[in-house]
Amino acid sequence: MGALTIANVRKTFGNVEILKGIDIDVQAGEFLILVGPSGCGKSTLLNMIAGLDAPSAGTISIGDRDVTWLPPKDRDIAMVFQSYALYPNMNVAQNIAFGLEMRKVPKAKRDEAVQRVAKMLQIVPLLGRKPGQLSGGQRQRVAMGRALARDPKLFLFDEPLSNLDAKLRVEMRAEIKLLHQRTKTTTVYVTHDQVEAMTLGDRIAVMKEGLVLQFGTPEDIYARPATRFVAEFIGSPAMNMIPAVRSATGAAANGMDLPLTAAQRESLQKNSAGKLTYGLRPEAAQLSADGVPGTLRFTEPTGPETYATVETAVGLLTLRVPGYLSTKVGEAVHVKWSAEATHLFDGESDKRIG
């Protein structure tokens, strides 16, 4: 039994099925990411864990306690909201202490907790200020402080970084990770940002249209995406997807044989799929002297690396090339990759073949 168990949870609003049977098991101390495009049901699921919404079917347990129908205050959880939801009429110290006050913790203990949390988050000088006088990053810290003060069994984060500017987002992301390493509190974190998912999560549940498409470690999800959607959603720039068909020896696109591993060929033998999708991550392919011929169409230098888009016989391919590229747009190039770095999906069901 894990720290949080979600078993066959469904949710319907009228005729619309928002969640179609979710099963997730989180170990104590684990950092779980729920990631997916908007409308995939991840926030609904988080609200159910929090007790702000109830499932139509299924159970949610925290530890070995079934909390499916418990009100939020009896679940021993704390949540950080996207808008931070700090109480504007209270100062920072009162905001942090409010949850303790509601739980009738004596004043001395409350002050102690406020000091402890404020030191941990380096917000001691802000304790007397009202939320309106704080910057975005400071509000974010206070919101985390409010969650930390109670020392809950479970932390919930609902897209906490999406209101911050890019630089602050990276900083706070690191702080959240550091905080989790120190407190080791079981955490559920909702985001639509695949970078946040990859950098923060111990395990990631990729959701789409009310289903968990894949549930695994970041490495696992990156290296062996279970569906075409997961493959495209995780990783930036997105994986190159080449429409392919079966050939005598394996798979071919536009009459050109595509490199496959022995294992992939074997899986393909067992599969009946007619249409295939051949996936190649941008960093898995290189520009080289030999390989598939093509024309450099455009480049996007980012500084440490350049995204090069090459038009080839199998379609447009985006490549990650280290540093700056001396090749000019329009020049002829060759693209090479090894079979080990490729992904093969069923072209119709979009499931992974190998």
Added chain:
Amino acid sequence: MSPRSLTWHRVILWTVLILFAIWFLTPLYVMIVTSLKDMDQIRGGSLLSLPTSLNFGSWNKAWDQACTGTDCGGLKPYFMNSVYMVVPAVAISTTIGCINGYVLSKWRFRGSEVMFAMLLFGVFMPMQVVLLPMSQVLGYFGIASSIVGLIVMHVLAGIPSTTLFFRNYYVGLPDELIKAAMLDGAGFWRILWRVVLPLSTPILVVTLIWQFTNIWNDFLYGVVFSGADSKPITVGLNNLANTTSSVKEYNVDMAAALIAALPTLFVYVVAGKYFVRGLTAGAVKG
């Protein structure tokens, strides 16, 4: 401001504004000076002239000697009736409106939107429609012709608009604030008291002023539902002005009208800026 901008259009603007202000303030001016004149000077006919001597006799008379019908006790009892009626009626209707608005915006339930739509209907319904059934209801509960009956009437008549005010204001409060308080362990009343109410000052002021002026100035219910000793100030003023003795004492009438208007004037002067601010207040900055 640089002297450059004090150009012709500024002068015209100010002239127009001042003229309008004079135009609208003239009745008040006439009322005040007339109330301070004695009858001889009033009979002199110069409406706009200043009183030759300050004479508060008419105010005294209007307050506790003027005749309203057969009683000659001035406006004092009516004024006190209005106070006894207004204070609880405003307090109760505002409180109920606040709770209603809180529920209809933050604790929605199946049918709450329909309920709100029906309440809205109450805002637009001409209140003459309910006079007869209401008098029966008040009679049935034995509170007809009493201040309590008037309070009940004003509370019921006020709930739709107070609910509308609070509901629309609370819709602008982020839902996450309520969710955060729920997770912090606060219940329905605690969230209202500790989180929502402290953010409600602008709308509270608006509602209080709105209800106070409406109820204080009400004549219809006052004349229909009151008994001999529960008539509010508006009815008293009407009776005073319509009681004809040998001479029409304009100075007393003016003083009485001013007495009747003083509380609402006072409220506007003290809290008027909150009223404007509250009506235009958008979402609370978090």
